[in-house]
Amino acid sequence: MDPNRQQPADSFVSPALVQSAAGGDRSAQREIYERTCDLVFRLLVRMVGRQEGEDLTQQVYVQAFTKLEQFQGTAKFETWLYRIARNEALQHLRRQRVRKTVPIEIEPTTRSEPTIEQKEIAERLQAALRQLDPELSTIISLKEDGGLSYKEIAEAAGIPEGTVGSRLNRARRELAKLLKAEDR
Amino acid sequence: MAPHPCQSVQDQLSAYLDGELGTAERHQIEEHLSQCPACDAEWQSFRQLGQLFRESVPAETPPPWESVESRMLPRRLPAGPWWWSTTTAAAAAIAALLLVAVGFWASAPKNQRDRIAQPSEAGQDEETSMAGMAMNAEHMLEFQRTMNDYVAKLSSDPDQAERFLLTKYDGQAVSPDQAEALVGYQPLISRGLPGGYELASSSVVEMPCCTCFKAVCRRSDGSTLVLFEHDDDAAGWFGDRNRSMATCGDKDCCLIELDSNIAATWKEGSRSITAVGARDQGEVTMLVNALKRS
Numbered sequence: 001m002d003p004n005r006q007q008p009a010d011s012f013v014s015p016a017l018v019q020s021a022a023g024g025d026r027s028a029q030r031e032i033y034e035r036t037c038d039l040v041f042r043l044l045v046r047m048v049g050r051q052e053g054e055d056l057t058q059q060v061y062v063q064a065f066t067k068l069e070q071f072q073g074t075a076k077f078e079t080w081l082y083r084i085a086r087n088e089a090l091q092h093l094r095r096q097r098v099r100k101t102v103p104i105e106i107e108p109t110t111r112s113e114p115t116i117e118q119k120e121i122a123e124r125l126q127a128a129l130r131q132l133d134p135e136l137s138t139i140i141s142l143k144e145d146g147g148l149s150y151k152e153i154a155e156a157a158g159i160p161e162g163t164v165g166s167r168l169n170r171a172r173r174e175l176a177k178l179l180k181a182e183d184r
Numbered sequence: 185m186a187p188h189p190c191q192s193v194q195d196q197l198s199a200y201l202d203g204e205l206g207t208a209e210r211h212q213i214e215e216h217l218s219q220c221p222a223c224d225a226e227w228q229s230f231r232q233l234g235q236l237f238r239e240s241v242p243a244e245t246p247p248p249w250e251s252v253e254s255r256m257l258p259r260r261l262p263a264g265p266w267w268w269s270t271t272t273a274a275a276a277a278i279a280a281l282l283l284v285a286v287g288f289w290a291s292a293p294k295n296q297r298d299r300i301a302q303p304s305e306a307g308q309d310e311e312t313s314m315a316g317m318a319m320n321a322e323h324m325l326e327f328q329r330t331m332n333d334y335v336a337k338l339s340s341d342p343d344q345a346e347r348f349l350l351t352k353y354d355g356q357a358v359s360p361d362q363a364e365a366l367v368g369y370q371p372l373i374s375r376g377l378p379g380g381y382e383l384a385s386s387s388v389v390e391m392p393c394c395t396c397f398k399a400v401c402r403r404s405d406g407s408t409l410v411l412f413e414h415d416d417d418a419a420g421w422f423g424d425r426n427r428s429m430a431t432c433g434d435k436d437c438c439l440i441e442l443d444s445n446i447a448a449t450w451k452e453g454s455r456s457i458t459a460v461g462a463r464d465q466g467e468v469t470m471l472v473n474a475l476k477r478s
Binding site: 026029030033034037038040041045050054057058059061062065066118121122125126140141143144145149150165166168169172173175176179 | 197234239252255
């Protein structure tokens with residue numbers, strides 16, 4: 001990646017930081033991790049659950065730092081990272097399907113305890129998301145959790161920008177339906 | 185024919201909600217929503233979903249950086265530009281892959297070798313076809329990271345390390361005698377461990393390279409040594425850590441430097457033994473002699 005290239009606006013990660021991290025600078029890698037891990041982790045928890053989400057978060061960053069030289073700098077660094085996260089999660093879900101059917105489990109939380117109501121909401125949403133097509137749960141999480149634009153979602157999910165709106169429509173309709181069914 | 189207004193609006197509801205429309209389109213949709221209860225209800229349900237996401241931000245925090253760092257391959261000395269270390273790491277992984285692949289192929293039964301030599305059939309279980317030969321460089325790196333993580337955990341929390349490996353690779357806790365039905369041979373340690381060691385647990389683990397029998401042994405001082413009995417030659421298990429060949433008893437052993445102790449691997453009959461957490465070459469020599477087939 002050209003370190004003089006202008007990184008797209010509002011990225012948390014500068015080209016110079018990427019360059020240092022690609023050279024094996026652990027403090028630069030750590031800085032990138034700390035600036036970006038919240039959303040990557042959240043996306044993965046939405047897709048695969050908390051315990052697997054932790055493991056996959058680690059894998060995503062190990063993989064990202066291993067092939068950092070492939071990052072061209074034409075898109076936001078975060079978008080490139082989300083794409084790796086999405087691919088890892090999909091691969092994980094495929095492997096899981098090959099091995100066995102995993103029941104949907106609501107996993108216990110470990111840190112600051114949310115209120116009972118927040119917990120219930122999170123559990124309901126998590127259960128519904130796990131029933132959604134993984135491609136759709138990725139897209140809706142990138143939008144709702146990450147606030148990404150349609151262009152960024154298209155880059156992260158590897159789909160044409162023109163299809164993001166219709167896929168979000170589908171994701172939202174199916175999710176609303178699943179949540180409604182749970183209420184009954 | 186012009187699209188039905190409701191259909192047209194519903195197609196654009198997400199784009200409207202997400203602020204992706206121009207002013208004119210936005211106004212058209214607002215006007216329609218104010219007059220159409222059905223479309224308005226759908227728009228409200230989309231909005232409520234957004235609220236649900238905001239209220240259900242996971243309370244957990246991401247894993248600490250140290251857990252990521254521990255899974256990364258050891259950093260090389262700054263002997264050249266960054267791309268050099270990346271390239272050599274890849275070359276090492278490929279070389280290791282070849283060693284594992286050749287070892288696996290040579291040690292596999294003939295019918296399995298024939299199957300391996302064939303292109304994989306459509307619909308064949310991906311895990312099965314990947315397990316032996318076709319472990320590509322990326323899988324190899326992933327396996328090495330896992331072993332790196334395992335070794336790091338083993339020195340600080342042996343029980344956690346065992347749980348980690350068993351979870352990761354579908355481990356099954358079995359006695360050495362029960363293992364025979366799963367691995368197809370009687371593990372060497374079923375005849376007993378050398379004096380000063382006792383068996384803490386044993387299991388069969390579906391590692392990416394092969395199915396291993398694993399015995400966790402406790403020394404009398406409470407420290408842990410783990411013995412793996414397996415079909416491959418363990419060439420790629422420990423990444424690019426420093427290694428050397430040494431003669432231990434009458435065996436050629438590969439000794440690998442870990443963070444605070446060593447691993448050693450040697451052939452015993454048609455299989456290999458790998459000891460992880462050995463103190464020094466002296467302990468490896470004692471193990472080689474104690475675990476002889478006859």
